[in-house]
Amino acid sequence: MNVQAFLIMFREAFEAILIVGIIITYLNRIGQSKWNKYVWVGVSLAIAASLGVAMLFQNVLDGYATMGSKDYLRIGILIVSAGLLTHMIMFMSKQNREMRSKLQTKVALILTAGGAINMIVHSFLVTLREGVETVFFFAAISSGDISKSLQSWGALAGLAAAGVLGLLVFKGSKRIALGTFFKVTSVFLIMIAAGLLVQAVGVMQDLNVIGSAYKTPGGQIAAMYDLTWLLPEHPIDEANYIRDTGHHPVFHGQIGVFLKAFLGYSEDPSLEEFICYWLYYVFVFVLIARQKKVASLASAKAKDDDANATQDSVAEAVASDAMAQSQANGPESTTGKDTPTAI
Template sequence: MLASFLITFREGLEAFLIVGIIISYLGKLQATKYNKYIYLGVTLGVIVSLIIAYIFQVVLLGIDDANLKHYLMIGILLFATIVLSYMVVWMANQSKNIKGEIEENLNNLVTTGNILGMVFLAFLAVLREGFETVLFFSSLSLSQNITMQDGAIGGGLGLVLSVILVYLIMKGAKNIPLREFFKWTGLLILIIAGGLFGSAVSMMQASELLPTFVPMVYDISSILDDRGLFGTFLRALFGYNSSPTLLHLLSWSAYMVGAIYLWRKTYSAK
């Protein structure tokens, strides 16, 4: 539930921040008559995101071929790892410029009276985050067996909190350390992505797409079993494995070293 909360909280914050910037700037331009088109774009973005989520579930649950379903699950996990990693780096690089770019685009749209462009601007902001959320939820459910109920509760709480935080920001709560928020939640997202990548490696080994080499490097299940209460929590959030294979451990370690190095380099350069 914590993983789903973190993902929807961050994704919701990004989407609602962009929408908040758009609505706020329309007010500065004294063009609030266009607000309804922004809300239309948001609504369409949510609807299309839900349709994508439904298609994901139908496709995954409707596949009878066990091998095909297994390969599709591997592909989703690997794709989610790439998107998660890219999202963190992209947000770090764009966080300072995104407000200015949105206002410049919106100013051009208002000047030309491009209503369709305004709808699309809000639609794209919500759809991008919605698609990423669907992808992450699917990956977590595939790799960690998170129940629909836990995912819905965590996701719902994350969305509600993101709306509240954006409201406070738009109302002038300037003391909210937004950059620090994105920095440290970005690190947690990368750790989650590392867990998804490790799960993909394990699935590829199970299907003999990758060699096993050493089937078990160590076994600390007597200390912290990944099937126990706390171990299950760590497995769901970080991909913890109490008895990993050599390739699993090396792959996960290589990803985490590279991801953390890139994370530190990206934020230290600002």
């Protein structure tokens, strides 16, 4: 969980820092630093609101636990979190190049309209989004114990790392390749999302919400394969394997705990878990390929429009020169010449 908490907090906190940093930098550049305090007011309110959402959500989760329905709520959280992670990855990969210009345009409109409330609300909303997403993701990776995730070393380290990276971006002398940052972190977040989906399928099968197309002769859900000999999911599974076979697995169960939490690893997945895991990667690959194709077509269209505009400008210039030349070579003026005398 700590690794998941680190990656989620690192990514979400850095996105918030990046957005706020762009706004502050723009205000300073155009000589409107007097608005900075309103930006920070909005950010502070958003942080407080995010903590409030965390407390409220935790109470809801605890309420479902007392009713014996927490597992069903957990299924929903896992599925929705996987969807939100996927959306965030796709959205940021599409928007990160245009983020600065779009934010600056919005801020310019706010400055034109005037009003400190508008600036506070804008800063509040862009920060609150990241905070609420973090709360939701933490609920998913911790089986509903949000406070445990927030207090983990992973979350604290992720927040610190995001702060350091933010300083390097806005105060450092070297340029940070943000595109590379988002691509690398997106790969890990895709793995986390796939793991969340697999966990959701596993919980549903444990609760008999869904069955399986692949069963044992006794009617139980069968495993596609069993890798306990190679990498057990947990030290308990490792101990059971040693007890039953008298042999040690190749890798320690602690590694399995890490991979299960981080990637959704399963030593003996069901058919549905196996299909869901790899089908998700195919789905994301198709989305990314489609997004790149759309971006490529848009770029090609923009180049064609620029080329056409250039050709039109050249044609207009040529026509203008031709007209000027025609006027210069027109009928000669008779001024100052002798007029024939009539006989």
